[in-house]
Amino acid sequence: MAKVERKGTLSEERLRTFLREMLLIRRFEEKVEERFRAGELPGFLHVAIGQEAVAVGVCQALDDGDVFASTHRAHGHTLARGTHPNAVMAELYGKLEGCSHGYGGSMHLYDIERGNLGANAVVGGGLPAITGAALAFKLRGEPRVALAFFGDGATNIGTFHESLNLAQLWQVPAVFVCENNHWAESTPAHQQLPIEDLTKRAAAFGMHSITVDGQDVEAVYRAAGRALKHARDGKGPVFLLANTYRLVGHYVGDPQVYRDKEEFRETRETQDPIDHLRDKLGVSEAEFEELDREVHELVEASVEFAKAGTDPKPEDALKNVYA
Amino acid sequence: MPELSYREAVRDALSHAMREDDDVFIMGEDIAEMGGSMGVTAGMLDEFGPDRVRNTPISEMAIVGAGIGAAIQGMRPVVEVMYEDFTTLAMEQIVNQAAKHRSMSGGQLKVPLTIRTQGGAGWSPGAQHAQQLEGWFVHVPGLKVVFASTPTDVRGLLWSAIYDDNPVMFFEHRTLYGIKEEVPDDLEPIPIGKARVHREGEDVTVVATGRLVHEALAAAQEAEGEGVSVEVFDPRTLQPLDEDGLVASVKKTNRCVVAHEAVTRMGFGAEIAAVVQEKAFDWLDAPIERVGAKFAPLPFAPVMEDYVVPDAADVLEAIRRTVGR
Numbered sequence: 001m002a003k004v005e006r007k008g009t010l011s012e013e014r015l016r017t018f019l020r021e022m023l024l025i026r027r028f029e030e031k032v033e034e035r036f037r038a039g040e041l042p043g044f045l046h047v048a049i050g051q052e053a054v055a056v057g058v059c060q061a062l063d064d065g066d067v068f069a070s071t072h073r074a075h076g077h078t079l080a081r082g083t084h085p086n087a088v089m090a091e092l093y094g095k096l097e098g099c100s101h102g103y104g105g106s107m108h109l110y111d112i113e114r115g116n117l118g119a120n121a122v123v124g125g126g127l128p129a130i131t132g133a134a135l136a137f138k139l140r141g142e143p144r145v146a147l148a149f150f151g152d153g154a155t156n157i158g159t160f161h162e163s164l165n166l167a168q169l170w171q172v173p174a175v176f177v178c179e180n181n182h183w184a185e186s187t188p189a190h191q192q193l194p195i196e197d198l199t200k201r202a203a204a205f206g207m208h209s210i211t212v213d214g215q216d217v218e219a220v221y222r223a224a225g226r227a228l229k230h231a232r233d234g235k236g237p238v239f240l241l242a243n244t245y246r247l248v249g250h251y252v253g254d255p256q257v258y259r260d261k262e263e264f265r266e267t268r269e270t271q272d273p274i275d276h277l278r279d280k281l282g283v284s285e286a287e288f289e290e291l292d293r294e295v296h297e298l299v300e301a302s303v304e305f306a307k308a309g310t311d312p313k314p315e316d317a318l319k320n321v322y323a
Numbered sequence: 324m325p326e327l328s329y330r331e332a333v334r335d336a337l338s339h340a341m342r343e344d345d346d347v348f349i350m351g352e353d354i355a356e357m358g359g360s361m362g363v364t365a366g367m368l369d370e371f372g373p374d375r376v377r378n379t380p381i382s383e384m385a386i387v388g389a390g391i392g393a394a395i396q397g398m399r400p401v402v403e404v405m406y407e408d409f410t411t412l413a414m415e416q417i418v419n420q421a422a423k424h425r426s427m428s429g430g431q432l433k434v435p436l437t438i439r440t441q442g443g444a445g446w447s448p449g450a451q452h453a454q455q456l457e458g459w460f461v462h463v464p465g466l467k468v469v470f471a472s473t474p475t476d477v478r479g480l481l482w483s484a485i486y487d488d489n490p491v492m493f494f495e496h497r498t499l500y501g502i503k504e505e506v507p508d509d510l511e512p513i514p515i516g517k518a519r520v521h522r523e524g525e526d527v528t529v530v531a532t533g534r535l536v537h538e539a540l541a542a543a544q545e546a547e548g549e550g551v552s553v554e555v556f557d558p559r560t561l562q563p564l565d566e567d568g569l570v571a572s573v574k575k576t577n578r579c580v581v582a583h584e585a586v587t588r589m590g591f592g593a594e595i596a597a598v599v600q601e602k603a604f605d606w607l608d609a610p611i612e613r614v615g616a617k618f619a620p621l622p623f624a625p626v627m628e629d630y631v632v633p634d635a636a637d638v639l640e641a642i643r644r645t646v647g648r
Contacts (some may be wrong), residue, residue, distance in 0.1 A: 101429025110428035128388015136396035169583035320430040321464050323488035
């Protein structure tokens with residue numbers, strides 16, 4: 001079925017699944033912001049509002065057995081890969097039932113069963129291990145792909161360049177997904193990137209690249225499918241550039257003093273990937289409300305699940321330091 | 324019993340593991356045709372081929388990180404970082420990634436990665452090719468740290484490091500590569516976390532690592548002529564540390580000298596001294612003496628290098644100081 005879909009148009013049913021997945025991330029993130037502001041969540045948080053189409057489009061294109069590394073903005077990727085909202089929310093509450101059993105938190109969501117090798121709080125920190133995981137797949141002759149998510153800001157850090165160089169040199173089955181949201185925390189592109197087209201960075205290594213509108217989930221899904229196939233077929237790694245928008249602050253509570261208010265308002269109005277797909281599918285108000293109610297209940301239930309979760313014992317801190 | 328050099332002993336452990344297990348492979352800069360900058364992997368390319376004896380670009384972050392990724396997928400990579408000084412380039416991957424995946428994932432991940440590296444002064448390498456940085460890594464929960472001083476130990480401990488399910492920083496000393504000794508016919512794994520007493524004594528315990536084990540043995544020989552019986556204790560693994568063995572030795576001799584080539588300040592000896600005073604304070608008859616490099620980047624000119632780096636004479640002086648109190 002997947003093969004047919006990749007050639008032609010995706011079925012409406014499939015696209016509705018994408019809409020639901022994106023809406024789940026959106027409502028989850030909104031709930032996270034709300035609970036954080038209520039003082040219930042320790043630490044600090046980065047939500048992926050605006051970037052849902054990249055998470056869903058890419059994760060829907062992954063095969064069983066594929067692995068990925070995420071970033072500090074990890075809730076969307078994790079949910080999109082199928083980790084239950086209960087397990088993600090419980091992690092944000094620091095509970096044993098969380099997907100990292102309370103050891104990781106928002107920036108260290110793991111779910112090995114689903115190939116989530118971990119979100120990373122160090123920008124670019126997860127890229128070398130993706131090259132290494134892909135090397136293992138190649139050495140073992142396994143038809144698997146390792147994929148890294150990272151932002152435009154990460155293309156300035158050494159791990160990005162070293163990892164892409166090594167991946168291309170060794171022709172390993174890896175896909176590097178750059179979520180270009182045009183901001184490195186508070187620093188705009190023009191203050192951190194001397195070039196506009198980031199695929200030039202991949203081209204410098206001779207790496208194949210694909211650019212896609214990151215607000216169009218169907219386009220992302222197709223592009224990711226092509227990238228994954230290229231890598232899986234042994235044709236080498238791919239740089240997938242998804243141009244997207246962060247429709248919120250860098251962290252929850254970020255006043256965004258650095259962002260032009262009028263431009264931000266316009267971006268929010270015109271670049272919402274959920275609106276885009278809703279319009280494309282012609283989803284009626286009633287249908288949307290029904291869908292919204294469904295995901296809202298799931299999110300509410302995840303909060304209840306997390307609050308009722310088990311607090312780790314203080315001394316559990318000393319477990320899992322060594323295998 | 325075959326006689327092996329320290330260099331050959333490292334190669335022997337690597338080759339044994341690679342013959343037995345397809346999941347073991349090595350990668351690093353210049354390790355293939357050239358056989359590594361220290362000649363440790365010479366000849367291995369011919370036996371195992373370029374996939375498993377993998378030459379890399381000069382790219383420490385990516386090499387170590389790729390090792391992490393392959394290890395997470397269940398392989399047992401051994402990464403060679405040409406000089407300890409260059410581990411600084413991979414520090415983020417070692418400290419933030421390799422050491423922490425196990426804990427951050429709540430126990431879901433294992434990282435069975437071995438990072439071999441070497442250093443050591445005595446040949447005028449200057450300030451960026453001979454540092455002894457092993458102490459840094461002991462400060463990071465999640466890493467194991469090994470520093471072997473003899474061919475037998477380096478062989479048995481490297482085997483254990485490869486088969487440990489945790490990231491292991493494996494330190495070799497440049498000036499020891501040529502030393503030879505008879506080693507057991509069959510490779511005998513040496514458990515990580517178990518010290519070795521090289522020489523038993525009654526009056527003072529010298530806790531030494533790496534090259535200083537040999538300097539301490541020479542000093543002990545001298546001291547014997549002066550009527551002082553010295554026990555030379557090599558922890559071999561710095562993390563985990565054989566605290567029981569260490570404390571038992573000091574409780575027997577009642578005096579302790581720590582000796583390493585690394586800079587004295589914040590060196591591993593500081594931790595040894597802390598453990599000893601914590602667990603054997605009442606048994607100590609004298610303050611713990613420390614021997615290490617003076618507090619300066621390693622200078623080039625041989626006379627200055629020699630002045631900074633400790634040797635047997637420094638250990639002997641420390642022994643004399645402690646027994647004289």
